[in-house]
Amino acid sequence: MSNEELESQLSAMFDNELPAPECELLARRLARDEQLRSRWGHYAAIGACIRGEPGVRLETPLASKVSAAIKQETAALAPPAPAGRRHGFFNPWVTSLAGLGSAAAVAALAILWMRGQGPAVTAQSGPAPKSVVVATQIQAPAARAAQPAATAQLDPQTRAPPRQAHEPDSYVVPAAAAQGPVLVQPTELANYIVAHSAYSGPLMRRNALSALVGGDSAVPQPTAQPVSATVVTGK
């Protein structure tokens, strides 16, 4: 495989657009190819810089290159929307968080902020099927319309990023509309995951935490702050 093809694959993987089997192959190559890993790190750093993520630390030689490149090509370098954008689906989660108590909100934030995806569990009216689509990863037009204005507008207090220009105004949920009420709220599920991880074996515990820590740096800021949570210090 040529360097150009590798570059293209790496870029597609970073944008979450590479098919799973190819991802696996590339992941194996990443594991043994230090140069490729370094390239991957550059993609991550550039992406983070473009998104203006606070707290991003860049290695010195790379930092200047990235900054210069971004100044010159901000528009051109804007990352394409990954498949199944997460800006849309996050709002229902935030809406559900806003109505909960402080402890629940904190526990949920601990998980939800670190995850790029996370469906709720909903009830079915009929017998339990073999496989059920329950993820509300994208928001229905009706649900979006029902959102208070605060969820669609930038709230300076939340430091929420503005919506991307290419983000669609409406989304389609294939099956969720036909399903029953939510059986397990996302916040509740988050607490259960934390409690369960304490009993997992060391391998699975590490994997679960890795999935949480890794998350997706493109996850948007929540529009609701946990105002009722205990603020320990404002360092």
Add this chain to the structure above:
Amino acid sequence: MTAVRAVREPVLWLVMTLASVATFAADTPQQWLDRMNAALTTRNYDGVFSHWQSGRLETLRIVHRVLDGAVTERLESLDGSGRQFVRDGAQLTCYLPDQHTVLVEKAPASLLPTGLPKFDAAMAAYYQLDSPGTMLQMGQKAQVITVTPRDGYRYGYRLWIQRATGMPLKTELLDTAGNVIEQVVFSSLSMRHHIADAEFKPQLVTTGFQWLRDDGGPPAASAAVAENWNNSPLPPGFQLTAQTAQMMPGVAEPVTHLVFSDGVATVSVFIQTMVFRNSPDQAGADVTPVGSSSAFASVQSGHKYVALGEVPPATVRMIVLGLMQSAGQAMGLPRVPK
């Protein structure tokens, strides 16, 4: 650091390393797995690994230390977000530079890990252990161990265990068809006899960050754990290994937490009763909540059951149906096969 500790740590490190080297000859796959679990939980190590799951790859660094029986661990994302987890005993601190926030969570005492999965003789009825041979992984000699389930109620594993240390240099989680669904591969790993406290400090500036704390709920009433869930039909090989009740955020009643295990895989079931006393029955639904785990939920006769674990969806579903049947609350539900 005391003088005693200064001497003890390097000696202990040397003894453990020599012990792991000395026992190569008679090793069975089961002994390799035992050694891996011991290494993961008792040794000091510092490594960088890639975590692949569902087409997403993340690079992370882990620093793990056991000092006087106390475990301290730092897990850091090296890709973009810079998020970090620091676990110190029961306390988990999550640094989220991309959110300008630090979250501090403290697990209730009842939820502290009670032990490791036990790869005992009974496990052979449900998993086949093999040792296909030795391969180079990360330039090191690694013993390849496969854990293949004998039925569709559990996942399989492929492990590349470093012969010198017992550490898993590479691990794969396999679904019931043998496809890789999660993979962890170390690109660097060092076993260290001493790791300073400073290495568990987050390498970021938290000035201006919002700090949030959740200390968990008050202890649950002991009566909530009195119910007997021992006799429910379960998937082959699984048994009840722990039962607690605890207050959880956002829930007004103690939540019963049951833990089932076949020695390798673990499933948690959370049961609420009070708030669902007058709720109509609702058939359950499957979902994959995080990582490679499965979840299933159902409401029956005023009890809400939520099960999740690193097993196929069929397993969590069967456990919940079995519990409902055992409680005499599964009217109208299909009988759970034994």
